[in-house]
Amino acid sequence: MFKLPxxxxxxxxxxxxxxxxxxxxxxxxxLVRGKGIKERLLPLHPIVLPLFQDYKETLFEQQNTDLL
Structure with missing residues (x-):
């Protein structure tokens, strides 16, 4: 969360x-939505890519566990 901004x-x-x-x-x-109706497309830094991927996998694994 801190590395993204x-x-x-x-x-x-x-x-x-x-x-x-x-x-x-x-x-x-x-894609970030800013003030009003402004949208910006920002590149993701290579440092945050594995963090996003790991978090997404963990999040979806947790959701699947909750369904059991």
Whole structure:
């Protein structure tokens, strides 16, 4: 959570409002919605890519465990 704004320049509220649909790990981009209706496409730094992937795998594993 701390590395994302530092590496992309996104604002605190953009981070708070972030949803998985806005994150594209294949293209290494993230779509942020800023003030008003402004949208920006930001590149993901190589440092945060494995963090996102690990978190996503852990999150979905946890959801699958909860269903059992």
């Amino acid at each position: 530092a590496t992309t320049g996104m604002r605190r509220q953009e981070l708070v409002d972030l949803i998985w649909v806005q994150v594209n790990l294949e293209n290494q981009k993230i």
